[in-house]
Amino acid sequence: MRINRVFGVAFGILFVVLDLLVGGYILSSGKAEVTAGDDAGTWVRVFTQAFELVKQDYIDPKKTSSEKLVNAGLHQMLSKLDPHSAFLDAEDYQEFQEENRGEITGIGIVVSGIDGRLTVVSAVEDAPAAKAGILPGDQIFGIGDVNVEHKTVEDIGPLLRGPAGTNVHLRIHRPSNNSTTDVQVIREVYRVNSVRDAHVLDSRKTANFKIGYVRITEFDQPTATELAHRVDGLLADGMQGLVLDLRFNPGGLVQSAIDTCGIFLPPKSMVVYTEGRDPAAHQEFFTDAASKPRGDFPVAILVNSESASASEIVAAAMKDLHRAVIVGETTFGKGLVQAQFELPNGAGMRLTVARYFAPNRETIQERGVKPDIMSSMTRQEERALLLRQRGSFLNPDEKELVAREKDEQLDRAVDALKGLMLYKG
Template structure:
């Protein structure tokens, strides 16, 4: 395993296309497979290229034309495969360091417009009040309809300190308005800690970066000193679009039994067939001098625990949540996650370009694929006490037109059609409700600010603490979450072969303590898994 990881960095990050991704970064390009090339099609391609060169209305740039052809070929495969030019490749490497220039929003395209997936916490876009689901119709008075996502990204980028004006259409308010945002260097602090109540800890992970595991270990050590009689812990993964997979393995390992399976991958090539346990070899990064989790207090393997998720918890976040849920180590509270269960490999093509290609699916420890499904919460809870009106606007993996199928779900197409019908109905209801709103209600909607996670106004966190304390919890009023709760999760029977449990379950132990939250008395799930056979602005 360590041999493979010397040259391959495993990443699960939201990238310049705004699509959440799980990536493998390879140190070098691999030799292409020996399958015969389709000569007739290549001849046709050359003929079309020649016709364009000789007959197009104006001269064309060969390199630009061929790059566009490569990009089109790769992006047609699925939402996460793409050809990375020099700028994209540099941005990918910057983001894993937790520092990049931009506005601080993750975006995608929808109906010819640019849709905000999520603002990144504590960034210019976040403080400007941009919300998930907002549609960007203009960038500095330039209409975005017909503009490629790459071009939109380039329009929004610029030197730190310069301004960009975005024209926003907000469906929930049924209004269009301008927002001016000052570009800045985005420095993402990946781990935050606080004590929301005596005896309880709160850890927020905003992304999985190179320093996430050491920073988490330091925060947990600090928490143990502040709260020696810790009674419960909340791990907040909301709006976390991913990051380094090694870091995700390490984060899960901080709370799981030693050598427990965290995730496995399965694809056609040998490198895609792997199982990752929470061992130092699997979460070690080049910047580590020693194992940051070595002297972690034992309490964090046992303390009752809740994980907070929402629709913007993706990739590496889903890996951590899925591992803790499958091992019965924590309850998942919040919303169903994004649902991206595939792995991409990034291989250099030239000195400054690379190919990002989907090469594998990943599976939770029980052998379950979350592709298009996401991690379902054990306790569905809304972000606001009055409910979440924006739920109908949420974009998940399954909403992308060329998403990969979940091979474990033979009824996926019918389920997708039913989900889309439900979503359209919810949008219709939302529009009717907007039409009936009074001026005062519209004013309140406009003034509603994004929730600052971890504060006293964080309703979902309050419900998580209630769960840990054995108090009543206000479950979700969301139609979509209730609908998902009614569906049975996909069976794991069609997953590849499973490995033996790392640790046997303790016979006769209670699955959960009296609070209903897994903790010291919880029985771990069998650590079985398949033998591995977003633009950020």
């Protein structure tokens, strides 16, 4: 089982990524059809009666605050729908909004329950956990003095949160080498820089073509602006082709994906469209009419099985509109759209309201985006790539692994660009 295949709850980067959010785009006020035996009023009265009985008769009044009971009910209701719909209490919802702006307080890990273990799905680069050496696949056995081996993701949230500058002690088990270690992490306010490693590749690898490289770790509000700045800098350095790396990118904001496509595609290009239960959910999304696409240079996009959601929007649009060659593995296949709703008490919810489709009218849900050039990685190669990207070397064996393993997918992307540039003449 691939450890990154399950979406979970993020702490320090709560609910980033792993879900495509369209915010105000799809906030339908239409009424769903009610079938016989499914009258909403009847079932609300059932809930209300049960709620009042619990408040009145449960033996321990400390456990029956109205807020806790309602939050628990909403959490269960949303969690039964699909893995991506969720209820967020007021604290989580505020943190979620802050994260979309790219500024976060915490340690920077995404945690999910996988095979009964609290497993780190991703560790945000340059955030406290990654700097302390925590890697995807690590399992959390303890937080502070609390054994969390039998806790849920929701249980550990309060244990991981805390003010900037405070310590959190983690007991980490690493299945890859069957080791268990204690790690001290200091909570920080950190900026998620989603556009990384912009540079011109070594000419010895590119046959003297000037091929640029940029990696996007997620799609947040500043991503497209940052990417445009980086691409302009590479063009000023004489770039002739570009590798855009979306591997291990779990997604983010749909508008960020659209604006990213606007850097490369003509104005008013349709990037994605959505269809849902309500007719109002059918919408088409285009690059900005005033966008200024950067030059006619070839682009290769790197993807793998952990490229999801907004990453798939970019890859599918650039492929379907013949602006990029896609290299790597078939992507994750998350083609569901979540709208976000704020509730009167400051809490919020994410609700799956639509499916999204590529410009060629094919769904991405459970199918993913198939690359033009297939190139797979072994687990060892994936691990070496993650270590190389994060710059986290915990021991000599891992240093040796990074030095030994090559990035075959990047090599294939470079070969594709060289071929295109030679053909173009």
